[in-house]
Amino acid sequence: MDLLNDQIIQLEADMQEISSFLEKSERQRVQNALKLEQKKIEKEIAFKRQQKEQEAKRKADPSSGSKTYTVKINNYGWDQSEKFVKIYITLKGVHAIAPENVEVTFTERSLVVLVKELDGKNHQMILNNLLHPIDVQNSLKKTKTDMVLVMCKKKMNKKWDCLTQVEKQTKENDKPSPNPDDNADPSDGLMSMLKKMYTDGDDDMKRTINKAWSESQEKKAKGEGDMGMF
Incomplete structure (x- = not known):
């Protein structure tokens, strides 16, 4: 007071x-x-x-x-420099509350942001399983106009592709899986299709395929083509 x-x-x-x-x-x-x-x-x-x-x-x-309750912080962004991962949390009026009401707890692989009694509410953000370990002792937070800046000191000066291991796994799961047929011989697919047509086809279909097969063999014998068949 x-x-x-x-x-x-x-x-x-x-x-x-x-x-x-x-x-x-x-x-x-x-x-x-x-x-x-x-x-x-x-x-x-x-x-x-x-x-x-x-x-x-x-x-x-x-x-x-x-009556004070806690809400989850959803409005934030991040970027990075060579030495720090920087998390920008937008909270209107945060610069006007008591400094001790803005708390950030760091561990090597996580951080918890707690802003107490802002607009009658507590605001919290929890990030677990950070992508890489951070230097707890040299990580810090700064309060700016309508914003909390969290600066996570990198233990290794390497680029982060995302903030957490979960985000990395999600990105990997979203990648299209390679088509097992990409490296297959195109003629194998054609042969499989013709075999299916022959097996499922009626007598006319079988006669047509047999005729095409005979003609392909004659051309092959003359060196005019090269086509395999079942």
Whole structure:
């Protein structure tokens, strides 16, 4: 509670100073920059005051704290550098909550992100079975405007194709399996088809195939063609 009060007081002092600068500023570009910063601080103050009200309600009615529930974080992206895998988690207003409410727990093959009491909810993301091991001691998190940045230090400076072993397995399962007939002799397929036609066909079909077979043998004997038959 005291922390929120201090933060609100500091933000209000910033607002007063910006207002003072605006009154003295004569250049439009400078005025625009100051107004943007002013709007940003106004939003932060409103958010802090809302938090203060929620905290006061929880203090007045302790049972209300049990209503906080945890939701799964689904909105995130990732990329990588030579040394880090970077996970970007978008959470509106996360920069305005107490820093200790943003927790990231690392193990060599997993990480858990827990953001507590943001908009009346806890937000959690669990990544198990990371593709490669990470350096726990040198992995870290940073809180930015509306975002949590998780930086997993690679143990090996190699490229990650995905985040987890499960994703890798899924990609491999989605690959089309090789056709066992790709390397087969094309004539084998033709012969199989003709054999089936002969076996299943009526007398006329059999006579036609026998005639074609006889003619192919005559051509083969003359060196005009090369066709196998059953």
